[in-house]
Amino acid sequence: MKEEYGGDEGFNQLSLSASNKLRRGWMDFISNFDSQFPYMDDSPILNDAIPGNRRSQSGGWRAAGVIIGVEIAERFAFFGISTNLVSYLTVEMEQSMASAAQNVNLWIGTASLLPLVAASFADSFLGRYLTIILASALYILGLGLLTLSAMLASPSSFQGSGSAASAATGASARPVLHVVLFFSSLYLVAFAQGGHKPCLQAFGCDQFDGEDPQECIAKCSFFNWWYFATTLGSFIALIILSYIQDNLGWCLGFGIPCISSLVALLVFLLGTQTYRFVTIANDEEKPFMRIGRVFFNAARNWRTASSEIDISEEGQDAMLYRRCGQLRFLNKALVAPVDSDDDGKTCNIVEVEEAKGVLRLIPIWIASLSYAIVLSQCSTFFVKQGSTMDRSIRPSFKIPAATIQCFGCIAVVLFVPIYDRLLVPIARIFTLKPSGISMLQRIGVGMFISTLSMVVAALVEVKRLAVAREHGLTQNPNSTIPITIWWLTPQLLLLGVSSVFTMVGLQEFFYDQVSSEVKSVGLALYLSIFGVGNLLSSLLVSVIEEATGGDDGRGGWFANNINKAHLDYFYWLLAGIGKVGLLAYVYFANSYVYKYNVER
Known part of the structure; x- marks a missing residue:
C-alpha cells in the first residue's frame, strides 16, 4: 500500500496531511459549537454571578420549563418500569414472590446509589449538559433492549415440561438469553437514570442565578415545581402504563417508555438555545x-x-x-x-x-434515613393491605390494589401549588426569607408528618384486623374483608404531604449547601438517602421476620396470611424509628451552620 503513494516518505506525508485535516475539522466543529452555545464551556459549573446581559438572554423559567417537561417524561418512563416490575418478574419471569421482591429492592437501591458515581464524573469531567445527553441515549438503549426482551418472552416459546417444576421451586424456566437480556437492559436503565436525574435537576437549578434576588426566589420555587413534575410523571405512569402492561401486553408497556425517553431527548436538545451554561476556568483543580x-x-x-x-x-x-x-x-x-x-x-x-461543608452534610444525611425507611412502605405493605379490603367503586368495577398509591401522588399535586403560592408568601412576611421557612425547618416538618402517618397506619391496621376477626375471616387470606380501601387514604395523604416538605427540602438543601462545582453530587447525595433507606427497609424486614419466627411464611409479623400477621406492630416500630430519627435530626439541625450564613 505504501508503494502506491511513493514509498514510506509519500505515505507519511499523506498520513500527516490527513491528520491535519482531521484536526482542523475538529477545531472547526468546536468553534462552531461554541458560537452556537456562547455560554457553554468545557465544564458547565457556576463560580460567579451571571452578568445582567446574559441573564436576560438565557435561563430563567423559559429554560427551566423545558427541563421540567423533560423530567416529567423521564419519570414517566422510570416509574412505568418500576411500579409494575414485581408483576413482570412473578408472572412473565416465573419468579417466586420473595425472589421478585428481592430483585426489585436491589434494582431500586442500585438505581438510587448510582447517581453518586455518575454525578461525580459529570461534575469533574464531562459536565452536566453532555452527561444528560449521554445518559438519555443510554436510557433509550436500555428501554429498547427491555422491549426486545419482552418480545422474546412469548409464552408459547417457553411452554414445556419444566414449567410446573420451576413454578413450584420459584425458579425461572426462561432461556438464559432472555434472562441475561432482561436484567442487562434493566440495569442499563438504572445506570442511565443515575447520570440523568441528578444532572438534569442541577442543570435546571443552573438556570437561576442565586446572586440575583428575584432569581433566588424563583430558584426556591423551582424545587417545588420540580417535585410536582416528578410526581405528575409517576402518577401518569401509574394510571396508564399499569393498565397497558396488565391488559395490552408488556411489549407495548415497555415500548411506550422508550418512545417517551426519545421524545424527552429531542425536546431537551431543541431547548439548547435557551439554556444558561455556567462555567469555571478550565485550569482549576478538580x-x-x-x-x-x-x-x-x-x-x-x-x-x-x-x-x-x-x-x-x-x-x-x-x-x-x-x-x-x-x-x-x-x-x-x-x-x-x-x-x-x-x-x-x-x-x-x-x-x-x-x-x-461536605462533612457537615453527613449527620443530616444519616438522620434522614429514618424518613426514607418510612416512605419505602408505600409500595409494599400498603398495597398488600389494600388487596384484602373492599375495592369496589361500583358493583361491576374494582380498582386495582396498586392504584391506592395514587393518593400520595394526588396529595403532592394538590399541595405543591398551595404551599408555593399561599403558604410560602405568608411565611415570607414573618421570616423575610425567600423560601418562607428554612430548608432544615422544612425537612423537619415533613419528618414529623411522616411519623404521624405511621401512627395512623398502625391504627388502621388494628381496625382492619378487628373487622377480619369479627367476620371470622382470619383463616382465609383471599377473602375480601368488609372494610373499604378508603381507610388507607389518610396515611397515604399524610405521606404525600410529608414528601412536599421533606423531599423537596432535602433536594434544595443538598444542592444549596455544597460548593458550586459539585452541585450534581449534592443532589446525588439526596437520592442516595432513599437508595440506602430502601436497602435498610429490606434488611429490617428480614431481621424482624427471623426474630419473630416467621421465616417459613406461616407466622410472625409478616405471615403469608396477612390476616394473621402483625403489620400493626411493624408500623408502631416504624413510628418509633421515625421519632428517634426526628430527635436526632433536630439535634444535628440546631448545630448546623448554613453555608449562606458563613459566606455572607
Missing part, C-alpha cells in the same frame, strides 16, 4: 482533588496544635469563615508540615471550608 487534598493534609498534620494555626494571612477569605468554629481539625490542612519546606501543597481557607 473539586474532589481539592477536597481530598484537605483531608490528606489535615491527617498529615494531625500532631499540629490548634494554637499553631494562624489564618490571619488569608486576609478577606479568613474573615468570611471566621465565625465557623466547627470541624476545627481540618484547619490543620492550612499549615505545611514541620519537616517540609513545600508550602505549595498547603490548602487555603476556602478549600478547607469547602471540605467542611
